[in-house]
Amino acid sequence: MNLTETTDEARDSAGLARPDDLATALLTAEGRRDPYPFYARMRREDPVHRSAQGIWYLTRYADVEAALSDPRLSNDRDRMTCAYSALGGDLKAFSRLTDRLGRVMSNTDPPEHARLRKLANRAFTARRVEALRDGIQRIVDRLIDEAVAAGPTMDLIEAVASPLPLSVVCELFGIPPEDLPQVKTWFHRFGRLSEDIDKSEEAIDQYEEYLARLVRRRRADPGDDLISALVATQARDDRLTDSELLSTCFVLITAGDETTTHLVGNGMLALLRHPDELTRLREDPALIRAAVDELARYDTPTQAIVRVVAEDIEIGGRTLREGELAYLFLAATNRDPERFEDPDRLDLNRPGNRHLSFGNGPHFCLGGPLAKLQAEVAVGTLVRRLPHLRLADGAVLDWRPNPLQRRLAALPLTY
Secondary structure (H helix, E strand, O other): OOOOOOOHHHEOOOOOEOHHHHHHHOOOHHHHHOOHHHHHHHHHHOOEEEOOOOOEEEOOHHHHHHHHOOOOEEOOHHHHHHHHHHOOOOOHHHHHHHHHHOOOHHHOOOOHHHHHHHHHHHHOOHHHHHOOHHHHHHHHHHHHHHHHHHOOEEEHHHHHHOHHHHHHHHHHHOOOHHHHHHHHHHHHHHOOOOOOHHHHHHHHHHHHHHHHHHHHHHHHOOOOOHHHHHHHHHHOOOOOOHHHHHHHHHHHHHHOHHHHHHHHHHHHHHHHHOHHHHHHHHHOHHHHHHHHHHHHHHOOOEOOEEEEEOOOEEEOOEEEOOOOEEEEOHHHHOOOOOOOOOOOOOOOOOOOOOOOOOOOHHHOOOOHHHHHHHHHHHHHHHHHHOOOOEEOOOOOOOEOOOOOEOOEOOOEEEO
8 A cells, every 4th residue: 555645635724634544644744753633533533434445444442342352353364465455555575474474373363363372372371471570681681781881872772672572582482692693683684574575585484494493402302491382382282283383483483572672662752751650650660560551552562453354344333344454543542532531641550451552352462461571671670770861862753654553763862
């Protein structure tokens, strides 16, 4: 889809784009800086909206919460490909990536999804995640030490938020520290899939070969890491193929990288813009768990997720037809006044904070607890160790142009 800049004619006297221009408006400088007024208008005027391209936008909490659990809204890769093709989208990069990954948790529906997720659920337990806390603390302390030693300013994204999740996932999966630079290179190339498909595919090939070697080693010599746990689980479930095991490893290792990075980045920016709440957290560190949930609600990195209609369904008095696409705007639901009192206010101890930042239903984000744990440690440590932390003088915030994601290119800080 070609999302272009919103024209002056597409704006009303309040400066907000008409509902049909939501996806386009989110790419403008104004929309990238603060998308939430656009979501508020959509919720008020047309909460179940069909765009000129034939894509549905859902922005109400109740509608999206129900949609996330409804089997008539599909995440199946083949349905998704057909739906985007019908809109004339360029699917070259998407199709080649999904073909290489095969059928994994993130692109299947029940019952196949349940079978694949069962493997990960057995290995990716709450106990295993919580056991990483001390290791995450060591990584965060090291990254902050290195940033402080380098000078009086840092880019939080580059110095802490970006290297943290990859370092943690390498520890979780038992990837040797000396291999981390190469893994980082592969991750960088994955992120440029739409720009250079050949190099990205080459990186995927090399990464898959690397994971296959790790799996063989763990079969011969199991350890206390997630790959060993996945191998042991596969041994108890002979329906799971080696290809599916490798694809599961690939998805679990890569899935939480960007989300965790920008949960930390967006969260720290929100705190710095709300000094009273920052002081509140500094004076009461025990608030950190509730604080991270509120930061995830207030400015979630995943603004929207996509589903395709597998069977006609009525939502909010509108009929979504089979084969149509639906964008479920999680960020809009998290500011819905029908669900959250005073939703545009940051409240680190907000009661009943059942946000949808990590989804809901069968596809609820498996890595959500790990992402929140990393944010708890990172944000809590930054607040404690750097009491004078603030935005660097003259800092210009550049939000990446993606209507489905809210991610800072950099966050310049001084301390």
